[in-house]
Amino acid sequence: MSEVIFTNEMDEEMTLNMGPHHPSTHGVLRFIISSDGEIIRKAVPDVGYLHRSIEKIGERNTYPGYMPYTDRVDYVAAMFANECWAMACEKLMGITVPKRASYLRVISCELNRIASHMIALGAMAMDIGATTPFPWALRERERINDIIEELCGARLTYNYHRIGGVSFDMPTGWRDKCLKFLDLFDPAMVEFDRLITLNDIFVKRLANVAVITAEEAVDWGLVGPNLRASGVKWDLRKDDAYSVYPELDFDIPVGTGRYGTVGDSWDRFDVRVRECRESSKILRQALDKIDEHPEDDILGKLPKKLKPDCEAYSRVESARGDMGCYVIGKGAEEPYRVRFRTGSFTAMGIIEAKSPGLFLADLVALIASLDVVAPEIDR
Amino acid sequence: MTPEAIYEKLKAEFGEEAVPEFHPVSDKNRDAWIAVAPFEIERISEYLKTTGGLSFDYLECITGVDYPDLKKIVVVYHVYSYTQRHRIVLKAFLDRDDPAMPSVVNVWSTANWQERECYDLLGVLFEGHPDLRRLLMPDDWEGHPLRKDFEEKEEYHGIPTVRPNPIELFKIQIPGKEAKAS
Numbered sequence: 001m002s003e004v005i006f007t008n009e010m011d012e013e014m015t016l017n018m019g020p021h022h023p024s025t026h027g028v029l030r031f032i033i034s035s036d037g038e039i040i041r042k043a044v045p046d047v048g049y050l051h052r053s054i055e056k057i058g059e060r061n062t063y064p065g066y067m068p069y070t071d072r073v074d075y076v077a078a079m080f081a082n083e084c085w086a087m088a089c090e091k092l093m094g095i096t097v098p099k100r101a102s103y104l105r106v107i108s109c110e111l112n113r114i115a116s117h118m119i120a121l122g123a124m125a126m127d128i129g130a131t132t133p134f135p136w137a138l139r140e141r142e143r144i145n146d147i148i149e150e151l152c153g154a155r156l157t158y159n160y161h162r163i164g165g166v167s168f169d170m171p172t173g174w175r176d177k178c179l180k181f182l183d184l185f186d187p188a189m190v191e192f193d194r195l196i197t198l199n200d201i202f203v204k205r206l207a208n209v210a211v212i213t214a215e216e217a218v219d220w221g222l223v224g225p226n227l228r229a230s231g232v233k234w235d236l237r238k239d240d241a242y243s244v245y246p247e248l249d250f251d252i253p254v255g256t257g258r259y260g261t262v263g264d265s266w267d268r269f270d271v272r273v274r275e276c277r278e279s280s281k282i283l284r285q286a287l288d289k290i291d292e293h294p295e296d297d298i299l300g301k302l303p304k305k306l307k308p309d310c311e312a313y314s315r316v317e318s319a320r321g322d323m324g325c326y327v328i329g330k331g332a333e334e335p336y337r338v339r340f341r342t343g344s345f346t347a348m349g350i351i352e353a354k355s356p357g358l359f360l361a362d363l364v365a366l367i368a369s370l371d372v373v374a375p376e377i378d379r
Numbered sequence: 380m381t382p383e384a385i386y387e388k389l390k391a392e393f394g395e396e397a398v399p400e401f402h403p404v405s406d407k408n409r410d411a412w413i414a415v416a417p418f419e420i421e422r423i424s425e426y427l428k429t430t431g432g433l434s435f436d437y438l439e440c441i442t443g444v445d446y447p448d449l450k451k452i453v454v455v456y457h458v459y460s461y462t463q464r465h466r467i468v469l470k471a472f473l474d475r476d477d478p479a480m481p482s483v484v485n486v487w488s489t490a491n492w493q494e495r496e497c498y499d500l501l502g503v504l505f506e507g508h509p510d511l512r513r514l515l516m517p518d519d520w521e522g523h524p525l526r527k528d529f530e531e532k533e534e535y536h537g538i539p540t541v542r543p544n545p546i547e548l549f550k551i552q553i554p555g556k557e558a559k560a561s
Binding site for chain 1: 439
């Protein structure tokens with residue numbers, strides 16, 4: 001644990017402004033830090049630079065017409081917001097999704113999860129000062145981008161899911177490309193471990209830094225890999241399963257405190273690495289099982305008019321954890337109120353509470369290890 | 380625990396006045412919800428979190444919804460329990476002209492930012508909140524954008540909020556339209 005050193009009150013306090021355009025703040029966000037030398041007394045985050053009023057935009061778009069906007073909630077992992085919105089609308093109007101479409105959703109989402117974690121891992125290593133892993137991680141991400149581009153035509157803002165299913169079936173030969181990628185990816189992760197995850201300098205830099213205990217994580221509403229790194233074994237895909245996840249066999253990695261304390265920055269890195277492997281496992285199974293369901297049956301039966309008078313809350317396990325979408329319909333073509341609950345938003349809340357006593361350089365490690373994406377905070 | 384059982388438990392503890400309504404799952408709402416008296420929210424939350432068998436430790440989401448026709452602002456709480464694996468939705472109906480209610484920051488720390496966001500976008504005052512400032516909008520912003528009657532000003536510090544339509548501005552010819560007209 002980083003040792004907290006308090007000096008007497010006569011010492012001068014330094015106010016430091018970090019951001020909005022700091023390379024290691026992952027997008028446009030700002031911290032106002034009061035520090036005593038290198039030790040932080042308080043770091044207050046200032047967000048809102050990327051606020052695009054996604055929720056207000058939702059109130060003036062039709063239900064299907066809002067789908068491309070949901071891409072922009074979290075552009076690093078756009079599939080999940082797509083799925084969350086589609087699931088909310090399906091729950092609202094009682095639409096059943098064909099099995100094949102559910103499998104395509106799982107496949108696209110898990111590919112996206114790997115891509116998103118690759119950015120998170122590479123960027124975190126780079127923030128700490130190791131530049132090599134970043135292009136290594138991006139290389140894998142580029143391969144996924146190519147695969148997804150072939151599936152839906154876009155590399156970043158996919159707009160792939162539809163209310164009731166997905167927009168396209170797999171193109172011919174796409175499955176083999178996926179499997180070929182996975183055959184390359186699994187050894188690449190072993191290589192990645194040797195390069196950075198188990199690297200002695202990296203481990204020493206991150207072990208015992210910014211420890212978040214399980215109680216704190218739950219209290220502050222941390223979700224996804226951040227929660228699991230603190231030792232809480234809870235994953236929406238398993239514990240409150242949706243889609244076809246119950247048919248697939250996979251493990252949930254949790255923080256072990258292998259080199260320090262459970263819930264330190266290294267654990268948060270390691271959980272993401274292991275999650276990538278689980279995603280790879282899920283992908284292999286899903287690509288195998290998808291053929292049990294007829295081709296081109298990818299869109300469920302929609303009601304003639306999409307004018308629900310109802311409210312619903314849907315959840316998906318996104319790359320940044322439990323993402324929720326709350327929709328209220330009032331019998332019009334547009335929703336009355338849309339609300340997105342995102343993992344980065346709650347993760348940012350904990351930084352102010354965790355920062356006192358950290359070194360300035362460790363704050364960078366904390367932000368990077370929480371994997372916050374600025375547009376997902378501000379929406 | 381089923382939502383009905385949770386409601387019965389709350390009613391037995393706090394009386395009918397604190398939890399006046401229960402709405403089971405129906406065509407109108409896909410999740411069962413309980414209406415709570417706004418000024419009881421902190422006590423009810425504390426009870427929900429600490430009582431064994433309920434132990435709602437995870438506050439998922441705080442949402443504010445504006446209903447000008449009812450003259451109400453509704454604050455919706457989605458809560459979940461990691462240990463018991465059950466959920467419940469609480470709704471507090473506030474007066475639209477004077478929306479104020481106690482904060483639940485002392486119960487769930489995650490409420491801190493969510494309440495700030497709700498204050499920022501809907502103007503709900505959470506009493507007892509340690510740091511109730513705007514979160515997403517600039518500090519000098521006027522009004523609360525997610526209210527239904529919010530109207531955007533024409534400019535903000537000299538920056539216009541409306542852009543002229545580029546088609547008219549640059550006199551772009553759309554071939555399809557032209558052909559139809561002639």
